[in-house]
Amino acid sequence: MSLEQFKDRNVGTQEYRHIQASTSPKTPMEKFTQVVKRTFSKELFVGLKVVFTQMAKGPKTWHTVKYPQEKLPIGPRYRAIHKLLKLLESGNERCIGCGLCEKICIADCIRMDTRYDENQRKEVTEYSINLGRCIFCGYCAEVCPELAIVHGPRFENASEQRAHFVIKDDMLTPVDALKHQKEFPGFGALSDDADKKVKKTPLAY
Template sequence: MTPPYDPGDVVEVVRAPEPGGVGGAYRAFGETLRGLKTTFKRFVEKPVTVEYPEEKYPVYPRFRGRHKLHRFEDTGLEKCVGCSLCAAACPADCIRVVAAENDPEHRVSAGERYAAVYEINLSRCIFCGYCEVACPFDAITMGHDYELSDYDRSDLIFTKEMLLAEPLERTPLRREGE
């Protein structure tokens, strides 16, 4: 419901004085000096530039970068059971999962089945994070890496081994209050 009209709430519009005349010239001169002062204040400050390739921009904890696949820390078994729910959830259709039965002698995953092939085509991925949401075992999460350019499209198809491995360079994480 619209609140009742209260004339005390109305902010009065402040308009610039009309240009021209001696007063206008005086104001123009004064405002020019004020502008010079403003820019000079910036001049003595330290630049805010982040010199990118040397200095990486830190990301927030919930930043959605390149995906990671996870293992159980105690047993070392893969969390992924090859259920393909991530592939079903993916709006860009960039995930390919081929599941296989676990051999009881040499278990790959904790469940009945495991992902024999798990590929993400990062040239199609839109980094929406639906795969992370869809996964019933938290096997896939969005990581923090954002430096993903490559010279060849086929190099952007990440295999299971690549997604399981730790990234070569760590992306800096934004500290508390940064």
């Protein structure tokens, strides 16, 4: 396809079709008539009818959610404040400190401190996300090879400060809440047919 026609920026020489908009009222009288017509047409009463019917039926049938006392359940693919998960069996942290989330983060809001621990493993001593910068794109969850970082459903994110942080303690599943930790079927999780996609490596055992 040639791009010539798009490069021609001499407006008016192209074959544009003008769409005729409805004429707007010009005299004060015409304007007044339009307002009156719109105010007293049927639409107003359609709305009022719904309200009055619900009022008559009583609160039991009302669908209003009393936020913030009540919250609607949120879809698993929703990307709100991050959570750090633990292994269900042992309760150990899933995060291995590979730093991929830190690397991929396009808002550059993730930082982590790691060290060589007594068990000769990489230990993540601190982990922080600057929510003031986070754009909740979900790359961190998608790149995580251990499904350690996921997005949770907690979307209330108001703060008095621009630099609003969460640290590891805020995000990590507490020990007593481990039984409530849900496996995450959303962003970053393995697809259902992941097994089929894997090429098997031969083993000599």
